Amino acid sequence: MKVSELSRRASVPLPTVKFYLRTGLLPSGERTGVNQSEYGEAHLRRLAAIRALRDIGGLSVEQIADVLRAIDDPALCVRDVLAQSSDAMLARPRGETAPEDAPAFDAALSEIDQVFTTLDWRVRPGSQTRRQLAETLLALRRTGFPGLPAGAFLEYAHHVEPIARMEIDYFHDAATGSREQVVESSVVGTVLWERVITALRRAAHESLVSRIPEFSEPPAP
């Protein structure tokens, strides 16, 4: 198909498609004339992936480029593609430095490692998930909530593990098609289903709160 049809079928404005082509997020089509190229289903799929990562995942163009670089690297095994693209998605924006004071952050990291050990989860020492969890632990402490966040992390993990298991089982069973297609759909699925989980959680909150009579009472004057 021509670039105009690609734009129409993907519902992505033509200037945006051209921007993705210029920056290399979208690979060039097959040149068929001086100013004309042919695009295929892989381009359509890639555009849907870019759009999902940007619109739903809120990723920057830089982050998307890092994710796609991992997906397109023919030397990486599936595990490493997923690890690298996960790190790219969770990475702090370039140039932004850690706002935390280092000793408190290192202590929080140790607590997170302890949680992973208790759960028998194998997570790379450099995984961005560890950094995010340590930062959130510090933020929870800063707000001065009562209770023991590190203990609650375990409780959350027990709820989250079956979700992750369902997803990886599904991914494993459905892992047919080209290697690029498999990892692309896995990365995009991680982002899209994350949004489903977080939106469902908030919808469930709304429903549960609406059933507690005192929360609907007008505030005392």
Next chain:
Amino acid sequence: MKVSELSRRASVPLPTVKFYLRTGLLPSGERTGVNQSEYGEAHLRRLAAIRALRDIGGLSVEQIADVLRAIDDPALCVRDVLAQSSDAMLARPRGETAPEDAPAFDAALSEIDQVFTTLDWRVRPGSQTRRQLAETLLALRRTGFPGLPAGAFLEYAHHVEPIARMEIDYFHDAATGSREQVVESSVVGTVLWERVITALRRAAHESLVSRIPEFSEPPAP
């Protein structure tokens, strides 16, 4: 305490604190001199809340202002504070228009409503959670994943409901202190624990993938 001590104790740079004071995100202190004001624990808590909403929640200053306006509105019951602040957090950035074609979007909204009816969840027709879920349903369809997304939404909901129930039960039991404190901690908690859930999910993915031998095999040449 003076504004400099507030900045230090909250680990928020002084120019940032002054920016929050100028824009009204942070209420003014009690004036004690021509160029001096006194700040208290409520300011410290509010700064931690702003920082969590910005750094962890990724909210814009406009969104944070909307959230804080709901928290500070003395006429709202707890349910309405939570609904309004949830909508403010999930709202599309101002000026950005819906990219979807309307009939497909309306059909997706009906599917989401059907999911809520099946679950017996009470969610306002105007809730931003419905919009997010409908958008994500369309994005999932666009990527061309196999399977039935609407059916999978139900499966996810069954996993997510116990998490939301644990949180609302905890919030309900812990709902002591001033009304402002209660809703502030609930809104901030929603954002911080969401990050815990999403980071734990990705850590669990990493651990599960590392145990599937074929995912660690080098790609076929």
